[in-house]
Amino acid sequence: MTGLTATKPESRNGPSTDFTQFQQSLEKENERLEKRLKDYDRTLKAPDRRNGGGGKGGHDADCGAKSDHLLEQEIRIAKAALATVGLALDRIKKGIYGICQECGDPIPKARLIALPSACWCVECQTTRENGEKSVLLV
Numbered sequence: 001m002t003g004l005t006a007t008k009p010e011s012r013n014g015p016s017t018d019f020t021q022f023q024q025s026l027e028k029e030n031e032r033l034e035k036r037l038k039d040y041d042r043t044l045k046a047p048d049r050r051n052g053g054g055g056k057g058g059h060d061a062d063c064g065a066k067s068d069h070l071l072e073q074e075i076r077i078a079k080a081a082l083a084t085v086g087l088a089l090d091r092i093k094k095g096i097y098g099i100c101q102e103c104g105d106p107i108p109k110a111r112l113i114a115l116p117s118a119c120w121c122v123e124c125q126t127t128r129e130n131g132e133k134s135v136l137l138v
């Protein structure tokens with residue numbers, strides 16, 4: 001009972017594990033990402049992409065490959081985000097949501113509000129990000 005977290009006016013259910021708001025925003029995010037992936041997929045498969053926008057002809061293929069590459073990168077990012085959201089939803093179902101995957105400490109609620117799909121506490125996330133930075137820069 002510390003005054004650190006924002007007090008909620010209503011508390012009809014048990015006070016301990018009320019992750020409904022996180023579940024809802026995660027489900028919304030899940031839907032949004034799935035829709036985006038479908039859009040990407042449609043863009044990749046669209047026939048007019050193959051025809052290109054005319055021009056001198058010759059470097060068209062290069063341009064097309066470049067934007068395909070960008071799109072594929074975005075798809076990869078969206079897929080990764082979707083997987084993270086899916087994991088978080090799974091953790092809610094299993095009753096282990098809000099617990100750091102790395103050290104088992106509870107993840108601060110403020111952090112979950114900012115990032116509902118967070119699987120790690122701030123400390124472990126920082127460690128991971130430091131490790132990932134080198135990967136991202138490649």
Ligand SMILES: [Zn+2]
Pocket residue numbers: 100101102103104105120121122123124125
């Ligand atoms: Zn941790």
